[in-house]
Amino acid sequence: MTNIPAAPSSSATASRTDPGTGEAPKRQRRPPRRVEVRRIEVLSPAMRRITLAGAELEGFMPAGPASYIKLIFPEPGQTEPTRPLPDGPRAVSMRTYTPLAVRPEALEVDVDFVLHGEGPASSWAAQASVGQVLFLMGPGPGYTLDTAAAQHLLIADDSALPAVETILATLPATARAQVLLEVISHAEQRPLHSAAQLDVSWLARGTDHRAAGEPLVKALRGLPPIAAEARIYLACEAAAMRRIRQLLVDELGVSRNQIVGRGYWKLDVVNHPDHDYGDDA
DSSP: OOOSOOOOOHHHHHTTSOTTTOSOOOOOOOOOEEEEEEEEEEEETTEEEEEEEOGGGTTOOOBSTTOEEEEEOOOTTOSSOOOOOTTSOOOSSEEEEOEEEEEGGGTEEEEEEEOOSSSHHHHHHHHOOTTOEEEEEEEEBOOOOOTTOSEEEEEEEGGGHHHHHHHHHHOOTTOEEEEEEEESSGGGOOOOOOSSEEEEEEEEOOSOGGGTTHHHHHHHHTSOOOOTTOEEEEEEEHHHHHHHHHIIIIITOOOGGGEEEEEEEOTTOSSOOSOOOOTTO
16 A cells, blocks of 8 residues: 655656756646536535536546546636646646546546535535536546555545545455544435445534544544554545544554555645645654
């Protein structure tokens, strides 16, 4: 089990410099794909599953469980986002999501949205209707699953629930998975599916986002000892993710190399980086 690959070392970068300029070449972005809303499903009071479709999804496939895409949303006054140019500036209203079910034959992909209040993505999802247009970029790499591991501990809040679902869908029947999910309320509970043996705990946080991570910490302190061979996927609010990493290592005796961390969002930060692994914790 590994993180998304880190940036190359300076020596590796130097080996790929342009001999004419001495500068590293810019990484080529994948062309954005124009997609339209085809279906909207209400999964729970705060979660919508939106099916995006379009001819430009030809050849699109996610890069493993918990992989990511970027969605570009319309700016105020737009009915459709502006298509980004390959060498142009990045879109302002762009957010990172996990692609769920992909149906290549139908040129469709499902994306789950948490309705968390004001914000480009949440506000758009709350009013989304069939035929509306977004641009999709990616996919980016995901979580390298250790399928030989017998035990998995998945610790996440509602922002990472789609990523957890893609991990569960990949686990073999020989695995056991304990899942701790922090959500706004118990009304967010829904069935989760996996070939693995599941033990799922839904933990209600309430509407105060400043309590992010507190139910997860409490649940972890009530667990029996975590096996040395267990693989841990930890994804939630960035500061809470760091606190939980420290709890796992300092109090619960978990080795750092058992944990893959992801800071999916950060309290009071509008554009949190999507490559926050919490390795500084």
